[in-house]
Amino acid sequence: MTEAELKRIAEDLIETFNFAGKESIKLFKETLKIEIKEDGSPVSNGDLRVNELISKKISELTPNIPIISEETVNLNIKNKSKIFWLIDPIDGTKEYIAGKEEYTLNAALVINTVPVLGLVGVPRKDRLFFSYAPGESYLIEKNQTRKINCKKQQPKGKIVALSSVLKPSDIIMNKLKEHKVTSIVKMASSYKFCVIATGEYDIYAARERASEWDYAAGHAVAQNAGAIIKTLDEKPFLYGKEDYRNPSLLIKRSENLND
Secondary structure, three states: OOHHHHHHHHHHHHHHHHHHHHHHHHHHHOOOOEEEOOOOOEEEHHHHHHHHHHHHHHHHHOOOOOEEEOOOOOOOOOOOOOEEEEEEEEEOHHHHHOOOOOOEEEEEEEEOOEEEEEEEEEHHHOEEEEEEEOOEEEEEEOOEEEEOOOOOOOOOOOOEEEEOOOOOOHHHHHHHHHOOOOEEEEOOOOHHHHHHHOOOOOEEEEOOOOEHHHHHHHHHHHHHHOOEEEOOOOOEOOOOOOOOEOOOEEEEOOOOOOO
């Protein structure tokens, strides 16, 4: 696919993401219907409605590319595709159900192990991130679109890490100390990738957790904005694994977090 084709697909999804975000808020206000999946995690009618809207639009735009969604995937079938979509209709379902702001809507196009295109909607914060090529990551906020490039927003000397948990493990704490982190902020969902892409935060480290659809869209936004994304042992972070499981993760805004 050419960059022009990827740009068109990404831009054609923006309206759908905006509508799906509004639908997620509407359903929350109307009282959610919640079920517990086999893995013990919750799913709501909000998740399913967003999944329906995003999947339908993607099928119209790229009818020959398979879609792998958290809500419809058959984990007994191994992923053999080289080009495929990864959708997590609502990442942070627990936050969504609790009425918090950090849940996200996610879709990414993976080509040869790399998420090249990604959209991440953050409805409660009225933010939509999208990207389709290196150097082409954007944030739409208050009806304004601006390019984002990981430029540091924190004061010089202040290096702020993000964490999914209140108390990171010793392995993660040691990695953050290596990078002279001065404080840690707890944050849910793929929103972490996006606020590193904007330069609002500097680094995120995690042990093996979650699945490919949880990370891919945010990965595309952050990496195309200039972030460095690898595993904790400095190996490439790749997609298309047969079981969809993520390895460890290290996202850095730049090599020198004080720049």
